[in-house]
Amino acid sequence: MESGRVVGGGPRAVLRVVSLLLVVATGVVLIPVVARVPAGPRDRLIRWWCRTIVRAAGVRLRTTGAAPPTGGLLLVANHISWLDIPLLGAVRPARMLAKAEIRRWPLAGVLTASSGALFIERDRLRALPETVGRIARSLRDGGAVVVFPEGSTWCGRARGSFRRAAFQAALDADAAVQPVRLRYRCGGGALSTAPAFVGSDSLLTSVWRVVSTRDLVAEVRIGPVLPPGSAPDRRALARAAETATAHPATTHSTPAVDPHTRPARPNTEAPAHL
Numbered sequence: 001m002e003s004g005r006v007v008g009g010g011p012r013a014v015l016r017v018v019s020l021l022l023v024v025a026t027g028v029v030l031i032p033v034v035a036r037v038p039a040g041p042r043d044r045l046i047r048w049w050c051r052t053i054v055r056a057a058g059v060r061l062r063t064t065g066a067a068p069p070t071g072g073l074l075l076v077a078n079h080i081s082w083l084d085i086p087l088l089g090a091v092r093p094a095r096m097l098a099k100a101e102i103r104r105w106p107l108a109g110v111l112t113a114s115s116g117a118l119f120i121e122r123d124r125l126r127a128l129p130e131t132v133g134r135i136a137r138s139l140r141d142g143g144a145v146v147v148f149p150e151g152s153t154w155c156g157r158a159r160g161s162f163r164r165a166a167f168q169a170a171l172d173a174d175a176a177v178q179p180v181r182l183r184y185r186c187g188g189g190a191l192s193t194a195p196a197f198v199g200s201d202s203l204l205t206s207v208w209r210v211v212s213t214r215d216l217v218a219e220v221r222i223g224p225v226l227p228p229g230s231a232p233d234r235r236a237l238a239r240a241a242e243t244a245t246a247h248p249a250t251t252h253s254t255p256a257v258d259p260h261t262r263p264a265r266p267n268t269e270a271p272a273h274l
Contacts, residue, residue, distance in 0.1 A: 050089035065222030094144035
């Protein structure tokens, strides 16, 4: 993965890491307090906190579009980085569908579990219908659920196909689907793979690459809602959402990378989702 243009000196990158840890740790500590705040102000606080996480990492945020503030909503997006999680939290606070291994991650595991995440054991296919049922119940209760249907992270220049299972939950709950397209750029120009969490990356390596990259911009494009009944089955619904999150610079095959860099593989340690 490319490192991008490095920020001036190590001290600035270290300062970003410290700021990032402080912001995340503060959020973990305040979860019991924020849980008692009424829904409207609580959602605004969570969105502000998620944006602060992104900015603490030295990443500028550009958002277009908006998500419905209430009602059952399945948020789906392409998956590139651990940064995708706070980016979608800034769109609308939601329960995250995450692999069970994340529970063991330092700090991030506590945070994910405390946020009410729905965990899935990916090696237990028999548990899939139960997971779909839990997503559907959350949607029926008027909540939002975040799913990355590609199933793992990609470099940002290549991408995977959307898996269909989670879309069945939206059909069962008669809930809307909100496609979100995520991109990372250097200074708003060329697509950057610096934030990607792929291949043999560790979380620490990926975080350091982000905080040490200059002029990194996260672009969040919130597409039009796919209302209930807009697709006859989960296959068509997944295809419509995938199309809404696609852009010309991404493909389903070989990434257009610098010939001196290695092609990126999905990271088996990344926060992969259903």
